[in-house]
């Protein structure tokens with residue numbers, strides 16, 4: 001019998017396990033492996049010039065053609081070597097939904113094998129609706145930052161990002177980022193007055209070597225190569241904990257149910273039963289809620305389903321048309337916050353360079369014939385950036401999660417309310433020379449943000465069966481904790497994963513302390 | 520398969536103004552495994568466009584604006600994905616040197632060409648719609 005079982009090895013599972021160090025911990029995980037990519041060993045453009053990259057960029061199963069028939073997959077999980085991050089192993093539940101395209105992961109490290117690595121600390125305003133204060137999370141953010149390695153700067157965005165303790169220097173900017181930031185700096189006061197703030201993102205991407213991992217080499221391979229050492233994956237933490245003998249890691253176990261007994265919990269995974277004194281569920285918000293409903297045999301209840309609505313808009317600078325492609329860059333360039341006069345609750349945006357994408361992903365968006373599109377690929381794409389804007393997400397009665405009799409996930413989601421800040425933001429950005437128009441804004445389909453939360457919300461005093469207390473303990477249970485964003489009652493616009501990690505670490509620590517108290 | 524190879528050759532000429540390499544044609548044909556939504560009617564439409572040796576660049580330019588999900592648009596996209604992976608096409612997609620003047624000239628030229636192609640394409644689409 002173990003002291004604790006953690007289910008899942010994603011952002012939540014890795015840090016719950018990290019917090020449990022010192023207790024005898026088993027991490028049970030679907031844990032499908034990701035293939036290595038030894039052939040992606042140089043800069044994307046050097047490779048493209050010198051040899052055929054069909055296998056790595058398009059794929060023998062033509063994975064990259066997914067969008068042609070209307071599929072909407074982030075380019076981060078579309079390419080052949082990254083697609084396994086979201087593939088479903090035999091026995092995993094189906095997703096039944098016509099209105100919400102959820103991405104689930106069953107790999108070691110979970111969805112964060114493909115994440116954009118943007119990290120944000122939630123402040124007290126962001127934690128509205130949570131029974132937590134920023135001060136409860138701060139020491140855990142610091143500890144996660146130390147483990148993960150975060151690069152960034154103290155600039156105009158410091159008021160939103162908070163503490164810069166232990167921050168590595170920011171990554172090098174590509175020409176598009178430099179150009180836009182310079183133009184912003186020239187009129188920064190004016191932008192601030194209008195409520196638009198631009199600066200460097202905080203990224204779980206190394207600008208300096210750290211803990212045996214190499215700094216970013218600006219190879220433009222983020223869309224094709226899994227597990228680059230510079231970009232943090234929770235798999236690094238799990239593998240390190242297992243190597244040091246601090247957890248027993250058991251991949252290949254699809255957990256089907258659990259139940260509490262007199263003196264512990266029993267977890268069922270494909271015919272095997274595992275026992276421990278405590279259980280921390282970290283299967284990702286949707287799968288954690290599914291497992292809890294399944295363990296209760298409940299096909300009736302409808303739990304809240306929350307995500308961050310988001311949208312994309314292209315930006316073009318006439319100054320950069322005809323400039324050469326940026327061969328050495330990292331795609332995440334600038335971070336943007338809108339607050340005050342622009343929008344009542346802060347919105348968060350990211351500006352990406354597009355040099356790392358396949359040209360074919362973008363070029364047919366130009367209103368030109370196919371030969372004209374090829375010319376635009378050569379001359380306009382180096383002058384282009386993409387703005388992604390995130391809105392806060394709140395629970396709404398029409399958005400829900402339940403399971404059917406076979407244990408499949410049933411997701412219902414009404415279209416998100418119209419967002420509408422884009423036109424104002426694009427209007428302001430024009431002053432930097434970066435142009436776009438509200439008619440080019442493309443709202444993501446529901447599910448597209450891959451920021452999921454809400455079904456088992458944490459409350460000061462949990463009442464319902466499907467709520468947790470502030471420490472993740474599921475109401476009506478004695479030993480079952482929720483370690484991931486299933487317990488986040490709502491989402492501010494800031495991306496959630498750094499907070500998932502800090503909160504899971506907090507819960508892991510707490511459970512370990514309780515285990516030692518009870519001997 | 521032969522029909523898809525013929526398609527590859529014609530689409531390739533329309534996009535790149537040169538003959539299609541064997542490997543790209545083979546991959547284009549194989550890519551149809553991933554294009555599962557193509558219907559018999561769409562196959563017949565493509566066959567007729569090829570048999571009548573119509574201007575595919577013009578047809579695509581018109582279709583993409585009015586019916587972006589048109590089979591011809593999907594097929595051009597598949598061809599470009601496949602081509603992009605091969606080093607022979609690097610210069611078709613990527614510019615390594617600053618070419619400001621050439622860029623503006625080329626884009627203006629393509630703007631005019633597109634207007635013309637789109638008008639022609641609309642007329643051809645109408646013609647193909649009549650049985």
Ligand SMILES: Cc1cc2nc3c(=O)[nH]c(=O)nc-3n(C[C@H](O)[C@H](O)[C@H](O)COP(=O)(O)OP(=O)(O)OC[C@H]3O[C@@H](n4cnc5c(N)ncnc54)[C@H](O)[C@@H]3O)c2cc1C
Nearest residue numbers: 008009010011012030106110111116117118255284495497
């Ligand atoms: C393209 C993309 C970009 C993103 N960018 C950002 C970003 O920039 N910033 C940010 O904050 N967030 C980002 N995210 C979101 C972020 O990846 C997720 O919030 C985070 O990874 C969730 O972590 P998790 O541990 O809760 O769940 P997951 O990552 O989903 O991990 C779930 C774990 O549970 C295991 N599991 C699932 N079911 C079972 C089962 N039945 N039995 C056993 N094990 C099971 C899986 O194997 C996996 O290890 C992005 C996501 C994507 C896809």
